[in-house]
Amino acid sequence: MLDRITEAGFDLDSFDPSDLQSLDRDQFAKTGAAILELYRADRQENQLRYYKPVSPAARKIHEATETIIGVGGGNGSSKTETCMVELLILSTGIIPDSLNDGTIDWKAKFRGPRKQRIVVESLTTTLHTIILPKLKWWVWTGLGEPGGPKGHWGWLPKWALIDGSWDKSWSEKLRLLRFLCRNPDDPDEVLGESTIQFMAHGQEPQDFASGDFDEVLHDEPPRLAIWTENEARTMRADGRMLLAMTWPDDPAIPVDWIHDKIYAHGREPDKREDTIWLELSTFDNPHLNQESVRSQAERWDSVTRAVRFEGKPIRFSNRVHPLFTDRDAWWCFSCKKDSFVELREGKYRCVECNGTNVQLYNHVAAFDVEPTWPTVYLLDPHPRKPHMMLWAQISPQDDVWIQKELEHDGGCEEVSERVMIIEEEFGFQVAKRWMDPNMGASPANAQRREQTWQDEFSDSGLRCDLADDFMGGRKRINTYLEPDPRTYDVRIHVHRDRCPTVVSQMLRYCWADYKRSTERDQLQKPRDKYDDYPTLLKYLLNSNPEFTVLRTGSPIISRRRANIEARKNPNKNRGSESWSREQYSRRYSTAHW
Numbered sequence: 001m002l003d004r005i006t007e008a009g010f011d012l013d014s015f016d017p018s019d020l021q022s023l024d025r026d027q028f029a030k031t032g033a034a035i036l037e038l039y040r041a042d043r044q045e046n047q048l049r050y051y052k053p054v055s056p057a058a059r060k061i062h063e064a065t066e067t068i069i070g071v072g073g074g075n076g077s078s079k080t081e082t083c084m085v086e087l088l089i090l091s092t093g094i095i096p097d098s099l100n101d102g103t104i105d106w107k108a109k110f111r112g113p114r115k116q117r118i119v120v121e122s123l124t125t126t127l128h129t130i131i132l133p134k135l136k137w138w139v140w141t142g143l144g145e146p147g148g149p150k151g152h153w154g155w156l157p158k159w160a161l162i163d164g165s166w167d168k169s170w171s172e173k174l175r176l177l178r179f180l181c182r183n184p185d186d187p188d189e190v191l192g193e194s195t196i197q198f199m200a201h202g203q204e205p206q207d208f209a210s211g212d213f214d215e216v217l218h219d220e221p222p223r224l225a226i227w228t229e230n231e232a233r234t235m236r237a238d239g240r241m242l243l244a245m246t247w248p249d250d251p252a253i254p255v256d257w258i259h260d261k262i263y264a265h266g267r268e269p270d271k272r273e274d275t276i277w278l279e280l281s282t283f284d285n286p287h288l289n290q291e292s293v294r295s296q297a298e299r300w301d302s303v304t305r306a307v308r309f310e311g312k313p314i315r316f317s318n319r320v321h322p323l324f325t326d327r328d329a330w331w332c333f334s335c336k337k338d339s340f341v342e343l344r345e346g347k348y349r350c351v352e353c354n355g356t357n358v359q360l361y362n363h364v365a366a367f368d369v370e371p372t373w374p375t376v377y378l379l380d381p382h383p384r385k386p387h388m389m390l391w392a393q394i395s396p397q398d399d400v401w402i403q404k405e406l407e408h409d410g411g412c413e414e415v416s417e418r419v420m421i422i423e424e425e426f427g428f429q430v431a432k433r434w435m436d437p438n439m440g441a442s443p444a445n446a447q448r449r450e451q452t453w454q455d456e457f458s459d460s461g462l463r464c465d466l467a468d469d470f471m472g473g474r475k476r477i478n479t480y481l482e483p484d485p486r487t488y489d490v491r492i493h494v495h496r497d498r499c500p501t502v503v504s505q506m507l508r509y510c511w512a513d514y515k516r517s518t519e520r521d522q523l524q525k526p527r528d529k530y531d532d533y534p535t536l537l538k539y540l541l542n543s544n545p546e547f548t549v550l551r552t553g554s555p556i557i558s559r560r561r562a563n564i565e566a567r568k569n570p571n572k573n574r575g576s577e578s579w580s581r582e583q584y585s586r587r588y589s590t591a592h593w
């Protein structure tokens with residue numbers, strides 16, 4: 001402190017505020033200038049103390065106490081930087097004033113000197129050009145004049161460096177940054193030395209297999225093998241794992257595991273205690289030129305905007321049924337596509353066409369069994385894995401309500417028995433049974449090749465017809481997934497609790513090769529993974545299920561006593577209602593486009 005004061009030509013030790021009154025004009029101006037200079041220098045060399053999270057969402061990263069923190073952020077949303085600051089607070093012991101207001105229990109989070117690791121995209125491109133400059137106290141990031149209000153200096157304070165020197169702190173050979181960790185309550189006390197090791201996505205997973213770490217931050221999605229190795233590194237130190245990313249729209253980057261391990265467990269309804277998922281929006285970063293962000297937003301379609309600015313997942317851009325959603329979304333009937341809305345002049349308006357003919361939709365909900373609706377049973381026999389089956393009810397509007405899924409790895413007799421029990425229990429009146437035509441016509445066992453799966457199940461009481469494998473059914477599913485202008489509702493509903501695998505497969509079923517959807521024709525092949533239930537649904541729609549035909553045109557092949565308890569309004573528990581319009585107005589009334 002003292003050297004800075006002397007540099008500025010001002011001695012704070014002998015300064016008494018009451019002296020100000022006795023200063024003449026010139027002396028007063030000099031003193032004021034000296035204090036300003038002190039402040040400016042301190043702000044530059046000690047930027048971490050002056051750090052303010054860019055948004056309430058960013059603040060949550062510092063509030064989080066979970067061991068796994070996933071941050072989905074748009075480009076320039078400050079996601080990586082916020083995570084880096086969190087690491088630095090813990091490793092330097094310097095707590096920013098804005099976060100030291102008693103709302104965060106730093107005593108619980110701070111544990112003295114740290115060993116940290118940051119995994120960057122590339123050691124040759126991003127490390128020296130993007131990541132390290134964010135740490136150098138003399139490098140300015142932001143808009144306008146260095147030192148101005150719209151930006152910041154590097155986050156690692158000069159007085160945390162070894163002898164105040166970056167060169168002494170940084171080892172290019174080891175890609176290791178060493179610096180001092182101080183006691184947050186008494187900054188003069190140095191508790192020891194913290195380190196940050198820098199590694200990159202391109203390195204081999206075994207290169208990550210040494211040392212224990214208190215925190216590991218991943219900038220953009222690493223390979224699963226690297227994540228797993230780092231998990232082992234932090235486990236022994238009771239450490240934390242952080243990931244800051246924009247969902248890639250390049251499907252060559254596998255991110256399914258991030259969705260399953262971090263995203264799904266980091267938020268409701270399946271939030272786990274040790275995991276949190278946060279989203280940062282580009283629009284909330286005041287250090288960006290928001291004008292140019294907005295003009296870029298106008299040039300992008302709604303999906304790209306959601307991914308690039310809001311940090312929303314897009315790993316499904318290659319999905320066979322891209323519209324299928326288990327989260328509420330908006331549909332614009334004028335644009336005939338999923339869209340974003342904003343609340344203006346008391347009305348929800350499509351951001352693309354400004355129209356008000358918009359509707360919330362969600363394919364996944366809780367609903368009751370309708371005892372008077374005909375049920376279609378679909379079966380996909382598997383010789384080496386469980387047989388998969390589902391029950392779908394057809395409404396008087398010919399819409400599809402998928403009520404129940406089942407996987408069973410017993411023999412045909414056991415499966416048939418289980419099926420009968422379920423149909424009794426739910427009161428399904430089964431009007432039609434369909435079976436996968438390829439497997440259904442295959443020999444069920446190698447010894448008696450003339451006996452097919454269809455025969456085997458038929459002998460045990462489950463008489464199924466071979467379904468039509470025509471690929472047009474997939475396209476039809478997509479049409480049914482759109483909200484219908486007659487009913488303002490989608491035409492395929494999946495039961496939230498009784499059909500979890502249908503939901504997860506519909507969300508994950510992808511084309512084998514990535515092509516832009518406009519180039520995609522029906523000859524393109526979907527991947528085999530996650531295809532079981534989507535394929536059964538394809539068979540269902542290929543059969544053109546109609547309420548009147550199923551109910552009266554063909555005999556009810558299995559009549560069950562109606563379950564009176566289940567005779568309730570199926571609309572009652574629609575998922576859409578769980579999202580009130582008010583929630584959307586809060587979300588979108590401040591929309592920035």
Ligand SMILES: [Zn+2]
Nearest residue numbers: 332335350353
């Ligand atoms: Zn529209």
